[in-house]
Amino acid sequence: MLAVHQRLAELYTLSLKRPLAAAERDEQQHCLHVNAVYCWEMARLNNEAMLAAHTEDSAWQQEISAQMLEVRVTGRAGKRQS
Numbered sequence: 617m618l619a620v621h622q623r624l625a626e627l628y629t630l631s632l633k634r635p636l637a638a639a640e641r642d643e644q645q646h647c648l649h650v651n652a653v654y655c656w657e658m659a660r661l662n663n664e665a666m667l668a669a670h671t672e673d674s675a676w677q678q679e680i681s682a683q684m685l686e687v688r689v690t691g692r693a694g695k696r697q698s
Contacts, residue, residue: 618691620650650691657687 624647
């Protein structure tokens, strides 16, 4: 879990108890954006992992696994090799 996911949960919990302040709403929107980018990146990598498995490309599978770990830890993948 990224720190942004924890903060998003905190903001959601706060919103159940009281209306969020303007700055908190802005922060919530930022967290939602980062979460969407994270989800789309992981979806792309999952699709690539499936393709790599179907084509039995173990080198590509290893590269994708490394990218997935990087996304889970940092929230973004580094530059892809061509």
